[in-house]
Amino acid sequence: MTDQTSPKPATPAGQADRSADAAPVPRKLFIKTYGCQMNVYDSERMAEVLGAEGYTRTDTVEDADMVLLNTCHIREKASEKLYSDLGRLKPAKLAKPDLKIGVAGCVAQAEGGEILRRMPLVDLVVGPQSYHRLPAMMRAEGQVVDTDFPAEDKFDHLPERRALRGPTAFLTVQEGCDKFCAFCVVPYTRGAEVSRPPERLLAEARDLVSRGVREITLLGQNVNAYHGGGWGLARLLRELAGIEGLERLRYTTSHPNDMEDDLIAAHGDLPQLMPYLHLPVQSGSDRILKAMNRKHTAADYLRLVERIRAVRPDILLSSDFIVGFPGETDADFEATMDLIAAIGYGAAFSFKYSARPGTPAAEKTPVAPDIADERLQRLQSLVTQQQRAAQEAMVGREVSVLYEKPGRLPGQMVGKSDHLHAVHVTDPAGKVGDLVRVRVTASSTNSLAAERLD
Numbered sequence: 001m002t003d004q005t006s007p008k009p010a011t012p013a014g015q016a017d018r019s020a021d022a023a024p025v026p027r028k029l030f031i032k033t034y035g036c037q038m039n040v041y042d043s044e045r046m047a048e049v050l051g052a053e054g055y056t057r058t059d060t061v062e063d064a065d066m067v068l069l070n071t072c073h074i075r076e077k078a079s080e081k082l083y084s085d086l087g088r089l090k091p092a093k094l095a096k097p098d099l100k101i102g103v104a105g106c107v108a109q110a111e112g113g114e115i116l117r118r119m120p121l122v123d124l125v126v127g128p129q130s131y132h133r134l135p136a137m138m139r140a141e142g143q144v145v146d147t148d149f150p151a152e153d154k155f156d157h158l159p160e161r162r163a164l165r166g167p168t169a170f171l172t173v174q175e176g177c178d179k180f181c182a183f184c185v186v187p188y189t190r191g192a193e194v195s196r197p198p199e200r201l202l203a204e205a206r207d208l209v210s211r212g213v214r215e216i217t218l219l220g221q222n223v224n225a226y227h228g229g230g231w232g233l234a235r236l237l238r239e240l241a242g243i244e245g246l247e248r249l250r251y252t253t254s255h256p257n258d259m260e261d262d263l264i265a266a267h268g269d270l271p272q273l274m275p276y277l278h279l280p281v282q283s284g285s286d287r288i289l290k291a292m293n294r295k296h297t298a299a300d301y302l303r304l305v306e307r308i309r310a311v312r313p314d315i316l317l318s319s320d321f322i323v324g325f326p327g328e329t330d331a332d333f334e335a336t337m338d339l340i341a342a343i344g345y346g347a348a349f350s351f352k353y354s355a356r357p358g359t360p361a362a363e364k365t366p367v368a369p370d371i372a373d374e375r376l377q378r379l380q381s382l383v384t385q386q387q388r389a390a391q392e393a394m395v396g397r398e399v400s401v402l403y404e405k406p407g408r409l410p411g412q413m414v415g416k417s418d419h420l421h422a423v424h425v426t427d428p429a430g431k432v433g434d435l436v437r438v439r440v441t442a443s444s445t446n447s448l449a450a451e452r453l454d
């Protein structure tokens with residue numbers, strides 16, 4: 001729904017005002033990104049849209065002519081952070097009344113004009129499907145809200161990709177979710193599942209590769225439900241793997257029920273597809289999975305993992321877990337701990353359940369916070385042990401690393417291994433973008449150390 005607080009934008013939404021074709025005035029943009037990788041991607045694209053308007057990025061609010069907060073609504077804490085950060089922007093706005101303050105992302109989508117009522121210093125509120133209209137919104141007088149799910153595709157209106165963050169890039173292939181897990185706001189904030197056409201994605205990927213990208217992570221709220229132009233994700237991955245110079249592919253986030261046979265097979269026979277898979281299960285209790293509307297059991301998930309490991313035995317798995325979902329008993333929680341013990345994760349993200357307005361679970365009585373806290377701690381310490389064990393198992397092994405940046409020590413490069421471990425390599429001749437073979441020599445809390453082999 002478009003809720004335009006008066007007055008209307010100077011140009012119709014969606015049409016960039018090209019009357020000012022003269023060189024844009026140089027201005028500075030500060031963006032803060034909260035939440036998931038989709039938001040990281042969206043922030044980059046918003047910077048590109050505003051780049052065409054003369055904005056370059058800055059890391060300091062004081063330098064900025066525009067501050068954009070790209071928000072997350074998934075848990076209450078993430079959502080409330082917006083309001084505390086907006087409060088902190090008051091002095092900057094007072095010092096520089098021309099400073100534009102924009103709220104983007106999922107809180108913008110969910111709360112729309114309410115944000116302006118709570119925080120009058122905000123100039124514009126833009127949802128995740130309408131940020132291609134930012135230039136027109138910026139020219140509007142007064143406060144503007146656009147949280148439309150427009151009929152036009154934002155991707156058709158975004159400028160050519162220009163800003164790159166080095167040899168790795170995200171590529172959004174799918175947005176939205178039709179699963180309606182009982183705790184989750186995504187189907188409401190990001191809307192129904194929409195897949196981008198494969199030919200567009202291949203063109204965008206070729207362009208990224210021609211500008212030095214060697215690893216692409218395909219993004220989607222439900223990425224393995226991709227079904228653009230009649231292709232599934234497996235077909236898309238196979239076609240992408242044919243692009244010369246594209247050495248690595250990853251995708252995230254997946255739903256267990258969409259792991260089709262051909263996608264599992266791709267993990268076995270597509271060398272570019274990296275051996276790391278984020279496959280959230282949320283809980284190990286069938287009763288809770290049912291209440292969450294996950295439509296799979298713990299046994300289904302274990303069988304699925306067995307099938308994936310059968311084709312790619314060294315794959316590392318990660319998951320999301322929610323503890324303290326309404327009705328979760330000690331026995332339910334123990335079932336989650338048993339499932340974690342049975343799988344052996346390489347990493348995992350775990351959260352205390354947070355009731356989100358408008359979701360079915362929000363109607364139910366929550367678990368007492370101290371019980372949920374204790375469960376979260378126990379779960380996290382088990383996952384940490386597994387994460388350390390997975391890292392330590394790499395010591396002595398040969399892996400490949402794609403250098404993303406120089407390390408803190410002289411002659412050191414930092415990159416990710418195939419298994420997504422951060423690796424520090426002593427390599428004075430190394431350059432960002434090199435894909436090298438290394439031998440892992442040590443494991444520390446959050447990274448590996450390695451020596452270069454070739």
Ligand code: 5AD
Nearest residue numbers: 183184280320321351352353354356
């Ligand atoms: N409370 C806690 N965690 C949540 N997640 C999604 N919604 C909620 C919620 N209401 C978690 C899920 C999801 C991850 C992105 O965030 O584990 O996979």
Ligand code: SF4
Nearest residue numbers: 177179180181184186
């Ligand atoms: Fe949310 Fe993921 Fe469930 Fe979709 S599949 S409703 S995004 S948790």
